[in-house]
Structures are given as structure tokens and as C-alpha cells.
Amino acid sequence: MKVLITGAGGMVGGLLAEHCRALGDEVEAFGHSGLDITDERAVREVFARLKPDAAVNCAAWTDVDGCELDPQRAFLVNSQGVETLATGSRLAGACFVTVSTDYVFDGRRENYFYTQRDDPHPLSAYGASKLEGERRAQAASARTSVVRTGWVFGPGGRNFLATALERARRGERLRAISDSYGTPTYAADLAARLRELAALDLPGVFHVVNSGEGTSYEGFARAAAAAAGAGGVEIESVLTDSLRRPAPRPRNSRLRCLLSEAIGLKPLRDWREALGEFAARADGAPRAEARPS
Numbered sequence: 001m002k003v004l005i006t007g008a009g010g011m012v013g014g015l016l017a018e019h020c021r022a023l024g025d026e027v028e029a030f031g032h033s034g035l036d037i038t039d040e041r042a043v044r045e046v047f048a049r050l051k052p053d054a055a056v057n058c059a060a061w062t063d064v065d066g067c068e069l070d071p072q073r074a075f076l077v078n079s080q081g082v083e084t085l086a087t088g089s090r091l092a093g094a095c096f097v098t099v100s101t102d103y104v105f106d107g108r109r110e111n112y113f114y115t116q117r118d119d120p121h122p123l124s125a126y127g128a129s130k131l132e133g134e135r136r137a138q139a140a141s142a143r144t145s146v147v148r149t150g151w152v153f154g155p156g157g158r159n160f161l162a163t164a165l166e167r168a169r170r171g172e173r174l175r176a177i178s179d180s181y182g183t184p185t186y187a188a189d190l191a192a193r194l195r196e197l198a199a200l201d202l203p204g205v206f207h208v209v210n211s212g213e214g215t216s217y218e219g220f221a222r223a224a225a226a227a228a229g230a231g232g233v234e235i236e237s238v239l240t241d242s243l244r245r246p247a248p249r250p251r252n253s254r255l256r257c258l259l260s261e262a263i264g265l266k267p268l269r270d271w272r273e274a275l276g277e278f279a280a281r282a283d284g285a286p287r288a289e290a291r292p293s
């Protein structure tokens with residue numbers, strides 16, 4: 001399969017490019033400087049020249065607070081950029097897979113797993129821009145698969161979940177939110193599922209997270225510390241509201257998928273098992289650098 005990947009300089013996109021190469025795909029991977037998804041002319045040119053079988057978009061402006069402060073830029077990248085890629089895919093005869101987020105939900109339901117039956121209601125500009133991206137992509141190309149995920153951890157990531165393990169290993173004290181809940185997702189497992197969905201070419205909305213009941217940030221930090229063999233590290237629990245961040249976040253954004261098993265996809269393994277593998281890998285040599293153009 002010839003796969004075009006955007007956002008290949010990021011955590012998920014880099015792993016996806018590695019995974020597809022390992023499977024023997026012909027991979028055209030673009031980092032931000034190689035292909036800016038807001039540059040319509042460049043996107044059109046790349047699709048016309050490469051004619052991929054599938055395009056997978058991992059590019060996004062993922063700075064949730066930054067998006068809140070500059071919604072125009074958030075919509076330019078996360079909505080318009082995604083629409084441009086969907087149009088490019090349609091014109092090139094490719095299916096289109098784009099990654100979206102649990103932040104499309106408001107998270108007001110406690111002890112609940114959000115599925116495709118729930119109406120999205122984003123609280124933040126980031127969530128709104130991603131939801132608009134989903135909808136514009138679906139309108140631009142019927143062969144669009146939207147993959148909502150959440151709480152992604154993995155190598156090279158810049159968020160709390162991605163760095164908790166590293167900080168625990170260094171014996172650094174962790175501050176973690178105790179009253180927000182989600183379903184952790186290992187970036188490598190997500191990448192493998194993105195490749196499967198691209199090959200299936202089944203349009204729709206998918207929720208892709210690791211199995212298990214989910215956890216709070218504090219629960220994740222404790223599990224990460226244990227996996228790093230740093231059970232003694234100090235973890236200070238804090239409440240979401242005490243952080244006074246610009247963007248509101250859903251308190252509960254646990255996801256579950258109604259479709260994946262119905263079409264024969266195996267549930268992703270439990271997040272604790274995936275975290276164990278991430279910890280073991282992170283112990284060894286650093287991951288090979290992704291090679292986006």
C-alpha cells in the first residue's frame with residue numbers, strides 16, 4: 001500500500017511511519033516543514049504527484065491552551081487543513097484517515113464511556129476545531145474515517161502522560177490531576193490501528209483507545225511510576241480547577257467504540273500492559289528517529 005502520512009514529525013505520525021515501513025508499505029511521510037497542511041497549493045501538488053492509496057493525517061495543532069488563545073489558527077490547522085487533505089485524497093482516489101480527539105465531548109457524564117451515539121459538545125477551541133475538521137473532512141470525501149482517540153502516551157510526546165514515566169524514572173516529584181478521567185492510549189497501538197483502518201477503507205467514526213476502565217492522571221502517574229520501578233516517587237495530587245489553565249477540559253473523556261469489534265477488529269490490549277511495554281522499551285535504546293521529509 002502506498003501511504004501518505006502528514007504530521008510525521010509528531011508522536012503518533014512518527015510511529016505510524018515506522019510501522020508502515022516495517023510492514024513493507026511505500027511510505028511518503030511529511031513533517032510540518034515538509035508539508036504544511038494549511039498550504040492548499042502544496043497539498044494539492046503532493047497528492048497529484050504521489051497518488052497514494054491512503055492518506056493518514058496525524059498533523060494537528062495540539063496545544064490545547066494555545067488553541068484557546070488563538071482559535072483562528074486552531075481552525076485554520078485543525079479544520080481547514082484537514083478539509084484540504086480530505087479533498088486532496090478524494091481527487092487522488094485515496095481513502096482518508098484523520099485523527100481526532102476525546103475533547104469533542106464535554107465530559108459532563110461521570111463514570112461513563114463516550115461512544116459514537118453521544119453528541120459531541122466541545123468545551124474548548126481545540127475540541128471545536130477538531131470536531132469541525134471531522135465534519136469538513138466527511139463532507140469533502142466520502143472515503144473518510146475519523147479516528148477519535150485520547151490520553152495518548154508514547155516516545156517523544158510532549159504531554160503529561162508521555163513524560164510522566166521519564167520524570168518518575170528520574171525520581172522527580174510528579175503533580176497529577178486526580179479528578180479528570182480518560183482512557184489511556186499507547187501511541188504505538190494507535191498507529192497500528194490507524195494502518196489497519198487505512199487498509200480497510202471503511203468510512204465512519206471510530207473510537208480507538210486501549211482497553212480497561214480508564215483512569216485519572218494521578219492513577220496514570222502511579223502506574224507509570226510503578227512501571228518505571230520508581231514506586232517511591234512522590235506524587236502530589238491536584239484538582240483540575242486549581243491549575244487555572246486557559247482552556248476548559250472534559251472531566252471525563254473515557255471512550256469506547258461501537259464499531260471496531262463489530263467489523264472484526266480486536267480490542268487494543270489493556271493500557272497497563274501497553275504502559276509496561278513502553279516502560280521496558282524506554283529503558284533501552286531510544287526509538288529511531290522518524291524520517292519525515
Ligand SMILES: NC(=O)c1ccc[n+]([C@@H]2O[C@H](COP(=O)([O-])OP(=O)(O)OC[C@H]3O[C@@H](n4cnc5c(N)ncnc54)[C@H](OP(=O)(O)O)[C@@H]3O)[C@@H](O)[C@H]2O)c1
Binds near residue numbers: 058077
Ligand atoms: N496526544 C494526545 O494525548 C492526543 C489525544 C487526543 C487526540 N490526539 C490527536 O492525535 C493526533 C496526533 O497527535 P500527537 O500526540 O502525535 O501530536 P504532536 O506530537 O503534537 O504531533 C502533531 C504534529 O503536527 C504538526 N503540525 C502542526 N501544525 C501543522 C501544519 N499546519 N501542517 C503540518 N503539520 C503540522 C506538528 O508540528 P510542529 O510541532 O512543528 O507544529 C506536530 O509534529 C492529533 O490529531 C491530535 O489532535 C492526541
